[in-house]
Amino acid sequence: MPLFYEKRQLVTPGDLLAEDNYIAGDNTYEDNGKIYASRVGLIDYEVRKVYVVALKAFYVPFVGDTVIGKIVEVGTGGWMVDINAPYLAMLRASDVIDRPFKPRTSDLPSIFDVGDLIIAKIFAYDRTRDPLLTIREPGLGKIMRGQLVEITPTKIPRLIGRKGSMISTIKKETACQVTIGQNGLLLISGKTPEDERLAVMAIHKVEEESHTSGLTDRVTEMLRKEKEGVEHA
Amino acid sequence: MPKRKTKRKRLNIPQKKPEKLIDKNDVRIDGRKLNELRPVKIEVGVLGNADGSAYIEQGKNKILAAVYGPKEVHPRHLALPDRAVLRCRYHMAPFSVDERKSPAPSRREVELSKVIRESLEPSVFVEYYPRTSVDVFIEVLQADGGTRCAGITVASLALADAGIPMRDLVVACAAGKVEGRLVLDLIDLEDKAGEADVPLALMPNFDAITLLQMDGSLTIDEFEKVVNLALDGCKQICALQKETLKSKYVAVKEAMEE
Numbered sequence: 001m002p003l004f005y006e007k008r009q010l011v012t013p014g015d016l017l018a019e020d021n022y023i024a025g026d027n028t029y030e031d032n033g034k035i036y037a038s039r040v041g042l043i044d045y046e047v048r049k050v051y052v053v054a055l056k057a058f059y060v061p062f063v064g065d066t067v068i069g070k071i072v073e074v075g076t077g078g079w080m081v082d083i084n085a086p087y088l089a090m091l092r093a094s095d096v097i098d099r100p101f102k103p104r105t106s107d108l109p110s111i112f113d114v115g116d117l118i119i120a121k122i123f124a125y126d127r128t129r130d131p132l133l134t135i136r137e138p139g140l141g142k143i144m145r146g147q148l149v150e151i152t153p154t155k156i157p158r159l160i161g162r163k164g165s166m167i168s169t170i171k172k173e174t175a176c177q178v179t180i181g182q183n184g185l186l187l188i189s190g191k192t193p194e195d196e197r198l199a200v201m202a203i204h205k206v207e208e209e210s211h212t213s214g215l216t217d218r219v220t221e222m223l224r225k226e227k228e229g230v231e232h233a
Numbered sequence: 234m235p236k237r238k239t240k241r242k243r244l245n246i247p248q249k250k251p252e253k254l255i256d257k258n259d260v261r262i263d264g265r266k267l268n269e270l271r272p273v274k275i276e277v278g279v280l281g282n283a284d285g286s287a288y289i290e291q292g293k294n295k296i297l298a299a300v301y302g303p304k305e306v307h308p309r310h311l312a313l314p315d316r317a318v319l320r321c322r323y324h325m326a327p328f329s330v331d332e333r334k335s336p337a338p339s340r341r342e343v344e345l346s347k348v349i350r351e352s353l354e355p356s357v358f359v360e361y362y363p364r365t366s367v368d369v370f371i372e373v374l375q376a377d378g379g380t381r382c383a384g385i386t387v388a389s390l391a392l393a394d395a396g397i398p399m400r401d402l403v404v405a406c407a408a409g410k411v412e413g414r415l416v417l418d419l420i421d422l423e424d425k426a427g428e429a430d431v432p433l434a435l436m437p438n439f440d441a442i443t444l445l446q447m448d449g450s451l452t453i454d455e456f457e458k459v460v461n462l463a464l465d466g467c468k469q470i471c472a473l474q475k476e477t478l479k480s481k482y483v484a485v486k487e488a489m490e491e
Contacts, residue, residue: 010479010482010483012402012474012475012478012479013356013393013398013399013400013401013402014356014399014400014401014402014436014438014439015438015475016438027398029358029398029400031400036400036401036438038358038398038399038400039393039396039398039399040393040394040396040478040479040482054396055482056285056394056395056396057396058284058303058395058396060362086302086303086305086362086365087305087364087365088305127362127363128314128363152396154396208485209485211482211485211486212485212486
């Protein structure tokens with residue numbers, strides 16, 4: 001059962017990755033017993049499963065994900081939310097309002113209006129219908145302050161790092177709160193604009209260099225250098 | 234009368250058809266051998282606002298491609314319940330040819346849009362994202378023959394750059410017959426004065442042909458040779474396609490490891 005690439009090698013769509021007895025994982029597909037890549041990315045495998053870590057992709061909703069979205073439409077029974085995915089998500093009024101929802105008496109735009117940003121969780125999704133959101137959990141709801149940063153959704157796992165090592169480093173070094181939306185949107189709120197700027201810089205560095213090794217150390221180093229520079233100025 | 238330098242002369246485009254397109258040493262009008270491609274230069278991720286983009290220069294051809302999606306379909310009734318719609322627009326800029334071309338889509342452009350769409354569709358996993366659309370825009374900035382092929386090549390790169398799952402890259406190249414000789418990658422002049430032109434698109438890892446057209450006449454024997462010539466050209470361009478897709482990330486990696 002041959003494998004044609006080493007771990008962490010760059011592959012492009014259509015590249016033959018493995019033959020016989022392997023299982024096609026993320027961003028790969030099987031055709032006639034052979035496994036090919038379907039996106040540009042880095043190949044990886046564990047035991048018999050071959051997969052590709054994509055370097056650029058769009059967000060596909062997944063039940064349980066926390067996402068950051070923007071209200072684009074206020075309807076009679078709820079809101080339509082742009083969550084940076086191929087489909088608009090739906091947030092039902094009954095999910096937001098505690099009392100029984102009455103379309104006549106409830107003023108939906110006064111709760112969320114078009115353009116408002118919210119943190120929500122994917123409640124249900126199965127490709128045949130638009131994803132359904134919920135905000136009935138602590139930490140979810142309307143965003144009041146902070147800075148929004150957008151990165152490629154595939155790089156979220158890298159930003160979090162092994163057991164959250166990368167994101168906790170960034171949080172610690174910049175003293176910022178970072179809320180991660182799995183759809184590639186991040187909310188950063190810190191004590192000063194300077195802290196926020198540092199956090200944004202670190203996040204962009206991670207996005208750009210996600211496919212290189214020893215990144216956590218380089219990010220820490222960069223942040224410390226930057227902070228020193230500011231204090232001396 | 235004083236000599237006037239015109240733009241055409243500077244660009245070195247002969248105004249009339251020259252006597253011979255291929256000289257006795259088998260050298261073509263632009264200095265190429267019979268089975269030689271024009272110099273190809275490709276870039277990906279050139280546009281900031283599109284989800285994916287690519288740019289190609291093949292000889293004097295200059296083509297830009299942009300991809301948006303997958304996203305909700307507008308107008309809504311075009312959405313398909315079981316797969317994504319792939320929409321394609323091939324368009325030539327008014328300044329892409331010698332004489333100003335009307336910017337409105339011509340009959341030829343509408344047809345080429347359809348042909349390009351059908352040559353890209355087999356490679357895209359349209360069934361993964363039902364009820365959405367993937368929009369491909371191919372803008373020809375400067376044309377010199379073989380734009381549909383270069384358009385397919387660059388569009389498939391833009392799709393890959395957008396992160397749309399694909400079975401394989403699609404690469405296209407033309408071959409034909411000029412003054413009784415079989416040649417690869419015809420320029421506009423050779424196409425117009427020649428006897429036949431065969432554009433061909435290929436999914437190289439499967440040896441699957443997704444576009445095959447012919448304009449002119451060839452014997453069955455010649456046709457087979459021309460197809461093989463075009464396949465050869467496709468494989469050369471495909472190596473370049475892959476290299477370009479990787480180069481964006483390899484550059485960052487190398488800079489880091491220094």
